[in-house]
Amino acid sequence: MRPAAVIFDCDGVVVDSEHPTLIMIRDDLERHGLRLTLEELETGYMGGTVETVAAKARANGARLPEGWVSDFYARMYAMLRASVPLIPGVVGVLDALDAAGIPFAMGSNGTPEKMAITLGQHGLVERFRGHLYSGQAMGRPKPAPDLYLHAAGRLGVDPGACVVVEDSAAGARAARLAGMRCFGYAPKGVHSGLVAEGAVLFGDMAELPALLGVRP
Secondary structure, eight states: OOOSEEEEOSBTTTBOOHHHHHHHHHHHHHHTTOOOOHHHHHHHTTTSOHHHHHHHHHHTTOOOOTTHHHHHHHHHHHHHHHOOOBOTTHHHHHHHHHHHTOOEEEEESSOHHHHHHHHHTTTOTGGGTTOEEEHHHHTOOTTSTHHHHHHHHHHTOOGGGEEEEESSHHHHHHHHHTTOEEEEEOTTSOOHHHHHTTOEEESOGGGHHHHTTOOO
16 A cells, blocks of 8 residues: 655665664674674664763773763764765656656654755755654654654544655664554565564565655
8 A cells, every 4th residue: 555655764775874873883783892793783772872882881891981872873974974975776766756746754763963964965954855863863762652642633634644765773673663564675585683573574674665655
């Protein structure tokens, strides 16, 4: 069924910023006493905020210094300003939605500054027509459903008529709690966290327009 609106996560769905960020987090945590693989970080830590990463890492033995969160943000923003690629095919999805007259928004746990940096490099801030929403700025990041409910309200669309595009279990849970269908972007194959939250998996953005009932 064609949705009345589509809400996109940002990192790992529209911009390919997650992998370099994961590497930065892995290296930082290892320097401070917690060794994790990229896979362990992706499944156990991603989908939240840098603050939630810090809290969980400290609970698991990382000796992060005071001020680590703000320092990490500064270094991450510098890295992202240098260059961050788009997810292949995502502009074609936005084009298809525009052609079909279906509005879309972004609901990210990232800060407004981070979205401005990553999307701004590719001229996509304007494509979202002011509908860029931050769970962190709201004080209710995913997996709470508030961010997606807020985006639906600003779009003027009933939550049950919205579709969310996510790549994390936390985001898929937020969609489920908001009463929204979720398509889970899983380019590496099966993603058990997305499946557990009821997301319909797909592995290539070229597949998404058909799943949304629009022509690419």
